[in-house]
Amino acid sequence: MARRPLPRILSNGSAQLARSRELARTAADSATDVLHPLITITRGLRRLASAGRRRWAGTPKDKRGALLFLVASVVLVVALAPYGPLLAVITLMAAAAWQGRDRAPSAPGGPDAPQAQRLKSLYEALVPYFSAAEDPEPLYAHGGDWTGTFSEYEFDGTGRITHLVIRYPAYFTDGEPASRARIEHLLSAKSGRGREYHFVWDEEGNRLTVRVLAPLPTDIAAQPFVTAPGETVLGFTDPTGVQRTLPLTHGTHGEEQRDVPPVVWRTGVRSTEPHLLAVGQPGSGTSTLLRSIALQALHHGDVVIVDGGGTGEYACLTGRDGVLAVECGLTGALALLEWVAQETERRLIAANRAHRAGEPTPEDTRRPLWLLLDRPSAFARPAAADDRKDPRSLLQVPLRHGRPANVTVVVADQLDSLDALGEPVRQHTRARVVLGPATAGQVEAVLGAPPHTTPLDQVPPGRGYARLGSGPVHRLQVPATPDPYDDATSDADRQAVLDLLPPRTTPADEEPERLEPGHVVPVNRPVFVSLDKLTTEKSLDKVPTEQAAAVAVTAGAEAPAEQGTPDGATEEAASKEPVPAEAAVAESSS
Numbered sequence: 001m002a003r004r005p006l007p008r009i010l011s012n013g014s015a016q017l018a019r020s021r022e023l024a025r026t027a028a029d030s031a032t033d034v035l036h037p038l039i040t041i042t043r044g045l046r047r048l049a050s051a052g053r054r055r056w057a058g059t060p061k062d063k064r065g066a067l068l069f070l071v072a073s074v075v076l077v078v079a080l081a082p083y084g085p086l087l088a089v090i091t092l093m094a095a096a097a098w099q100g101r102d103r104a105p106s107a108p109g110g111p112d113a114p115q116a117q118r119l120k121s122l123y124e125a126l127v128p129y130f131s132a133a134e135d136p137e138p139l140y141a142h143g144g145d146w147t148g149t150f151s152e153y154e155f156d157g158t159g160r161i162t163h164l165v166i167r168y169p170a171y172f173t174d175g176e177p178a179s180r181a182r183i184e185h186l187l188s189a190k191s192g193r194g195r196e197y198h199f200v201w202d203e204e205g206n207r208l209t210v211r212v213l214a215p216l217p218t219d220i221a222a223q224p225f226v227t228a229p230g231e232t233v234l235g236f237t238d239p240t241g242v243q244r245t246l247p248l249t250h251g252t253h254g255e256e257q258r259d260v261p262p263v264v265w266r267t268g269v270r271s272t273e274p275h276l277l278a279v280g281q282p283g284s285g286t287s288t289l290l291r292s293i294a295l296q297a298l299h300h301g302d303v304v305i306v307d308g309g310g311t312g313e314y315a316c317l318t319g320r321d322g323v324l325a326v327e328c329g330l331t332g333a334l335a336l337l338e339w340v341a342q343e344t345e346r347r348l349i350a351a352n353r354a355h356r357a358g359e360p361t362p363e364d365t366r367r368p369l370w371l372l373l374d375r376p377s378a379f380a381r382p383a384a385a386d387d388r389k390d391p392r393s394l395l396q397v398p399l400r401h402g403r404p405a406n407v408t409v410v411v412a413d414q415l416d417s418l419d420a421l422g423e424p425v426r427q428h429t430r431a432r433v434v435l436g437p438a439t440a441g442q443v444e445a446v447l448g449a450p451p452h453t454t455p456l457d458q459v460p461p462g463r464g465y466a467r468l469g470s471g472p473v474h475r476l477q478v479p480a481t482p483d484p485y486d487d488a489t490s491d492a493d494r495q496a497v498l499d500l501l502p503p504r505t506t507p508a509d510e511e512p513e514r515l516e517p518g519h520v521v522p523v524n525r526p527v528f529v530s531l532d533k534l535t536t537e538k539s540l541d542k543v544p545t546e547q548a549a550a551v552a553v554t555a556g557a558e559a560p561a562e563q564g565t566p567d568g569a570t571e572e573a574a575s576k577e578p579v580p581a582e583a584a585v586a587e588s589s590s
């Protein structure tokens with residue numbers, strides 16, 4: 001079949017088309033130039049009109065009459081004044097021209113000389129890490145051009161870098177933690193120490209984003225947090241890390257309101273991280289975290305406290321409604337841990353019976369029970385010296401079976417005692433917190449993942465990192481919840497904690513001395529124990545008689561852990577092995 005020739009316009013029309021397009025573009029450009037003032041004034045008039053509409057809509061209905069009257073009076077005065085209308089039109093056009101001007105921000109200029117010098121020296125410092133002898137076109141070379149490697153940069157008022165995006169060669173081993181750590185250390189040192197840097201490695205795009213983080217607020221005091229039952233606020237973090245915020249008051253007198261992103265830990269039967277471990281250097285704030293957790297737990301549950309430090313830091317909780325016991329002696333601690341193990345089993349058995357009978361879970365197994373242990377490792381040596389039961393072995397049952405029984409265990413200890421805590425604690429505490437100064441390696445050893453920020457040399461108390469299960473690592477600041485009986489506590493903080501304490505329910509002769517201004521609570525004071533509550537109110541029918549005796553004996557003043565008070569009755573109870581939960585449940589079902 002013969003081919004028909006293409007129409008002329010399609011065969012040689014492309015050059016003509018391009019010419020016509022060029023002509024049209026030039027005409028449009030010229031027209032835009034000529035009409036530019038008109039376009040500006042029209043845009044300004046539109047903006048003025050919409051501002052007027054907004055103003056009218058924003059005026060309350062009862063004031064609209066007065067506004068209308070004012071506008072009408074102005075129009076009348078202008079109309080009657082000599083040259084008034086002319087002047088009014090000129091003024092309106094001038095206002096419209098001003099309003100309609102192009103407000104696009106001018107393109108940012110490059111860095112000034114000191115900033116450029118900073119970027120240059122940073123580039124030079126990176127050369128040994130981001131270059132290779134075999135690279136024919138190195139991105140980084142001594143005396144090279146830094147503009148191709150730093151695609152974004154920002155500086156603060158003092159000229160220090162606050163944000164930087166760095167390109168690096170694809171052969172850099174960015175998947176290796178050691179290689180990353182070297183670069184992160186270098187960048188934080190060269191960009192200014194004393195600040196926290198957040199690093200995001202884009203392995204696909206070979207880009208590293210560095211951002212300086214604002215310090216977390218340290219002025220948030222203990223206060224009622226707006227949370228659901230089963231939720232505990234561990235502290236506060238960066239807005240980028242969590243979606244949710246909590247309305248909080250802060251400032252010296254709680255005069256300011258602010259929404260702050262919290263780190264919320266969920267406990268209870270559906271929790272995937274039913275128990276928590278908090279560690280830190282001495283004085284880093286782990287006891288404060290435990291106090292904060294206790295105050296929140298008391299809203300919906302009962303609390304028992306074992307204080308291995310024996311410094312009376314929980315005396316303010318003694319005898320309060322819901323606080324079943326505060327123990328700092330070895331004997332009492334053993335009896336208490338044994339009771340918690342028994343109570344866990346009792347709850348499991350009761351729940352199991354109810355399930356088999358097709359009944360709802362009994363009420364007395366649903367109320368959350370919290371076991372808070374501060375420095376349990378301190379009991380290990382005196383227990384071994386006295387040939388007593390190891391308190392750590394008693395934690396196995398509540399840690400393993402606590403979740404379905406609504407029993408939550410929180411352990412706080414020092415960083416160097418991590419190994420001494422025992423396998424059950426390490427295995428079952430999936431919520432983790434590290435407070436105080438710690439190296440990246442120590443943080444990783446506790447949390448199971450490295451922090452994405454550079455650890456600081458100087459950290460305020462209560463500052464650290466938290467990780468819930470296999471989630472991300474969050475920066476954390478624990479709310480200030482000091483011991484109200486400590487002389488060093490400020491009046492505002494003391495009052496904040498006292499306001500959150502439930503009322504006392506122990507008899508007056510068992511009450512710890514009330515706080516008086518200037519009163520000092522002696523260190524190692526005996527801690528008052530309300531274990532009688534356990535014997536009377538809390539299901540003691542399930543606790544063996546020997547243990548009930550032990551509990552009753554320990555319901556008085558107690559010597560600190562290190563001293564220990566051997567006692568026939570308590571020793572007998574303490575050495576009594578709790579029935580394993582599986583066996584108990586199996587027995588109940590037979």
Ligand SMILES: Nc1ncnc2c1ncn2[C@@H]1O[C@H](COP(=O)(O)OP(=O)(O)OP(=O)(O)O)[C@@H](O)[C@H]1O
Nearest residue numbers: 282283284285286287288461462478479480481482
């Ligand atoms: N989140 C916080 N906000 C403000 N101050 C805090 C915070 N946490 C702790 N502190 C203060 O730091 C000091 C030490 O706190 P805390 O006793 O809780 O530490 P610790 O880790 O338990 O130390 P130790 O084991 O030596 O008792 C206290 O004076 C306390 O008030």
